[in-house]
Amino acid sequence: DTEVTQTPKHLVMGMTNKKSLKCEQHMGHRAMYWYKQKAKKPPELMFVYSYEKLSINESVPSRFSPECPNSSLLNLHLHALQPEDSALYLCASSQEVPASGQHFGDGTRLSIL
Amino acid sequence: AQSVTQLGSHVSVSEGALVLLRCNYSSSVPPYLFWYVQYPNQGLQLLLKYTSAATLVKGINGFEAEFKKSETSFHLTKPSAHMSDAAEYFCAVSEGLGNQFYFGTGTSLTVIP
Numbered sequence: 178d179t180e181v182t183q184t185p186k187h188l189v190m191g192m193t194n195k196k197s198l199k200c201e202q203h204m205g206h207r208a209m210y211w212y213k214q215k216a217k218k219p220p221e222l223m224f225v226y227s228y229e230k231l232s233i234n235e236s237v238p239s240r241f242s243p244e245c246p247n248s249s250l251l252n253l254h255l256h257a258l259q260p261e262d263s264a265l266y267l268c269a270s271s272q273e274v275p276a277s278g279q280h281f282g283d284g285t286r287l288s289i290l
Numbered sequence: 291a292q293s294v295t296q297l298g299s300h301v302s303v304s305e306g307a308l309v310l311l312r313c314n315y316s317s318s319v320p321p322y323l324f325w326y327v328q329y330p331n332q333g334l335q336l337l338l339k340y341t342s343a344a345t346l347v348k349g350i351n352g353f354e355a356e357f358k359k360s361e362t363s364f365h366l367t368k369p370s371a372h373m374s375d376a377a378e379y380f381c382a383v384s385e386g387l388g389n390q391f392y393f394g395t396g397t398s399l400t401v402i403p
Contacts, residue, residue, distance in 0.1 A: 181333070208389045219380055219393035220334070227389055267333050271389065276322045276341040279391060281333035 180204055183268050183282035191290050192258060198285045200251040200268030209251045210279065211243060212267040220267055226251060227273065255287075263289045292317050294383050296394035304402045309353075309368040311397045313381035316362060323364040324382040324391075325355055334380060340364060351375070376401045 181202045190196050200209065208227050212220035225233035226245040240262075242254040251268055265286055269279040297312040315321060322341050326334040338349025345357040355366045364381060381394040 183333075210389075217378070217396070217398065219396050222391075225389050232389065269334075273389075276339070276384075278322075278324050278336045278339045279334075281326075281335070283331075283333045286331075 181268055181270055181280050181282035183266075183285050185285060186283070187286045187288075189288045189290060190255070190258065192260075194258075195254070195256045197255065198253040198266055198268075198287075200253075200282055201249055202270040202280070203249055204270060204280065205248075206270035206280070207248060207273045208271045209245065210269040210271075211251065211253050212269065213262075214265045214267055214284070216265075224253075258287075258289045260289050263287055292321070292383050292385060292390075292392045294381050294392055294394035296379075296381050296397050298397055299395065300398045300400070302400040302402055303371045305373055306370050309366070309371045309375065309399065311366040311379050311381075311399065313355075313364045313366065313394060314362055315364065315381075315383045317383060317385055319385050320359075322384045323355075323357060324384075325349065325353070325364075325366050326380045326382060327351075328378040328380065328396075330377075337366070337379075371399075371401045373401050373403065375399060 184199045211223040214220045223237045224243040229245045244252040265284040267284045268282045271279045293316045295314045324339045325337040338347045340357045348354045353368045379397045384391045
């Protein structure tokens with residue numbers, strides 16, 4: 178069982194839909210991350226939240242909108258996505274000191290029709 | 291600037307043989323180093339980490355890695371491969387600043403019965 182929970186596990190949506198991905202952790206970690214991963218590739222960093230504030234945005238298109246309602250939750254709002262956005266979206270968390278490494282959820286497999 | 295190089299995108303070993311997955315890094319400061327494993331349709335799981343204590347680090351599932359500063363390497367080994375070790379392996383580095391982690395391109399391990 179992973180300590181970072183992501184929902185839904187699978188999502189199929191059209192290019193005009195609006196949906197949200199959710200991530201939850203109860204380890205007391207104060208840094209949370211969104212990554213995009215294509216098949217057989219390493220995770221690509223999208224966003225980092227530190228103490229519930231957005232600290233890193235890796236030039237992600239505005240059709241992806243992150244939100245951190247509290248220290249345990251992280252959302253990724255999706256709108257008007259493109260077929261190339263189909264990927265595995267991973268959430269991770271870590272202690273503020275990165276030496277502990279990151280804990281990953283099992284991801285949401287997103288398919289854009 | 292940091293970077294991580296994993297030599298060999300695909301490695302095949304026979305069951306019971308030594309596993310050696312290579313990772314070299316570049317960092318301007320003593321880094322934190324990590325190995326992650328990813329099984330199909332799952333997130334990344336932390337195998338082990340180097341955080342400036344012992345240079346030989348033992349992890350889960352019988353894996354270990356040795357930090358060699360002179361070679362800027364952090365290679366992952368396991369004395370005897372099991373079929374269940376077949377997965378994608380990622381090396382990652384952090385300088386401990388800004389919650390940034392940098393991943394290598396990954397090595398796909400195949401175990402031949």
